[in-house]
Amino acid sequence: MRIEAHRFPTSGPSDVSGLSDLLESGGLRAQDILAVIGKTEGNGGVNDFTRELAVRALGDLLAPRLDCAPAEIEDRVVLSFSGGTEGVTCPHLLVLARTGEPLTAPHPDKRLAVATGYTRPFKPWEVGYRPMIEETARVVRELMHELHLDDPADVHLVQIKGAIPNFDETQRESADAEGRPLRCDMSWSRAASALGVALALDEAPADRIGDRAVCRDWSLYSSRASVSSKPGLGRSEITLFANSTWWDGDLVIEHGVMRDIVDIDAIRGVLARLGLEAPGQLAPEQTERLVGIFAKSDADPRNAIRGRRHTMWTDADISDMRYSRCVVSALLAGLTGETAVYVSTRAEHHGPLGGGPVAIIARAS
Incomplete structure (x- = not known):
């Protein structure tokens, strides 16, 4: 396979x-x-x-x-x-x-393995809360089992389209009355889904990943989640990327974590683990090996990067999302020589606050 x-x-x-x-x-x-x-x-x-x-x-x-x-x-x-x-x-x-057909015995070299799955449908009042976290974690673990993965470290990217089921104002008022405000929007869906990945991959203590942590405790995050959310989507759709000895082929994947959106060393680290090193931009023959480049980006909500003030959140002319996508895409393209990059915003619980995960698929050398 x-x-x-x-x-x-x-x-x-x-x-x-x-x-x-x-x-x-x-x-x-x-x-x-x-x-x-x-x-x-x-x-x-x-x-x-x-x-x-x-x-x-x-x-x-x-x-x-x-x-x-x-x-x-x-x-x-x-x-x-x-x-x-x-x-x-x-x-x-x-x-x-x-x-291809499943391998009858593992290979000595790990190669790219991909599996897809779906959560159960969510109720509007489950989005952004523990039920969404746990259900996301359950599916991620199932996909790991499907790919014969014993070590969470073999997982390098979990791409999710997060659920935002439809709801009406009556449901919102009912949730507020019960003291459980409705969190059924894009930010809460992204956040809970990312924490679900962190839970499944043992990236954070399970006893700390709860309702109160979502969009509050930024010390908890996944280094491998990449979640976009879609209004009207009843269940989350998950694609898991890993390296496995039970898969054949010529593709491999590696990941890293940008501490902020100008962290080129994190990108260089991922490239180095793929055997792609250069003093500046990759050489054309190195760029040819690249197949997929993924990252999450965010305009740091603390309004500063490395102690310097930025205006991405206060500029009324251009969205902060457009700013951060542009910056990270330019870094990735400048280092790799490849402009077909997938950069998604925003990044609640995706890497440290103001930063985000990066993953690259390449042909093995």
């Missing part, structure tokens, strides 16, 4: 021509696709419809090949899109497929 990864630059949110050509040529079977992860040129906010355009286009492309309705595609393939391609970022799709 092996993971294949195919990256396609796009001319717009609904451009699936690269994947369509590969499917038509027989270079890939739709039945083997596990997930499609991409960047679209929207604003990254609640009203970013470029993500829906991408999902609809993929549904129309894949549904006939999977013998299902377009609306059912997301039950078969995880489609995860992040809006916002500020600066040098190239809009793109990364298609992940599983091919």
Whole structure:
């Protein structure tokens, strides 16, 4: 069993021509696709419809090949899109497929392994609370078991589309009356999901990860979560990336944690663990080995970076999300020579406050 990864630059949110050509040529079977992860040129906010355009286009492309309705595609393939391609970022799709037969014995070298899964549907009053944390952790552990992982250290990225089920004002008022305010929004979904990853991977003490810690105790975080949340999504969709001796192929993944959004040493560390070192930018032949580059970014809410004041939160003209995505994307592109990078904001409990995880998939040397 092996993971294949195919990256396609796009001319717009609904451009699936690269994947369509590969499917038509027989270079890939739709039945083997596990997930499609991409960047679209929207604003990254609640009203970013470029993500829906991408999902609809993929549904129309894949549904006939999977013998299902377009609306059912997301039950078969995880489609995860992040809006916002500020600066040098190239809009793109990364298609992940599983091919071949299971190995009968482990290999000496670990290779990229990917598994996808879904939480149960959440009630609106569970989002941002312990039930969401525990259910996310349960699915992450199941996916680790599926990939034959005994050591949480082998997990390098957990990509999640976090649930935000629909609710009405009556439900909000009822929750407030019971002393459990409704947290059913993007920030709380991201935060609880990230803490669920931290719980599953033993990144924080289990007895400290509770309702009161969410969006309050910033000392608790995951170094491997990357969560975007979607209004109207009833359950969370999870894609887990790891290295495993039970998988074949030529791909590997490594991760690190940026302590702030100008932390180039953290990025260099990830590249070094992949055997990609250079005094400046990677050489073209090194860049060619890169398959996927992921990071979470945040404008530090303390309004300073390394003791210097920043204005990302107080600039009324440009969103803080656009600022932080632009900065981190530029760092990644400048160091790697690759502009098809996936940078997502915001980063509640994703790495230390003001920082965030970074993960890179590359072809083994």
